Amino acid sequence: MSPSEVAHAFLDAAARHDVDAMLGCMTTDVVMDEPQSGVHRGAEAVRRGMASWPRISNQKISSETVEADVVKMQGTLDAEGYGTVSTEWKFTIAGEKITRLDVWGG
Numbered sequence: 001m002s003p004s005e006v007a008h009a010f011l012d013a014a015a016r017h018d019v020d021a022m023l024g025c026m027t028t029d030v031v032m033d034e035p036q037s038g039v040h041r042g043a044e045a046v047r048r049g050m051a052s053w054p055r056i057s058n059q060k061i062s063s064e065t066v067e068a069d070v071v072k073m074q075g076t077l078d079a080e081g082y083g084t085v086s087t088e089w090k091f092t093i094a095g096e097k098i099t100r101l102d103v104w105g106g
Helices: 003-015 019-024 043-051
Strands: 026-034 038-041 056-067 070-079 083-094 097-105
Touching (some): 003 056, 003 070, 003 083, 003 097, 019 026, 019 043, 026 043
Parallel strands (some): 026 097
Antiparallel strands (some): 026 038, 070 083, 083 097
16 A cells, blocks of 8 residues: 555544544554644554544545655544544554654644
């Protein structure tokens, strides 16, 4: 899979709130940084962080850039309990797996 395909597979799993599938897109030593809950290191810490994410729907990507192993996406989604929010995702990919995920929303 290309880096873009890996990122899209992750977002598809996120739309289903399928934490196992999201983790399947990641390395076991993945690092996830999100403003709401901070930095999570390792698959189990990331699992706990993602399990608390609200259910999402109506996800729309408005821009995507790919530079080597880094995929950046911006868009909007509907987050249960929050309404429509703008989001930014930065995926660092190695060997068809996400090694780092930076998420911003608000």
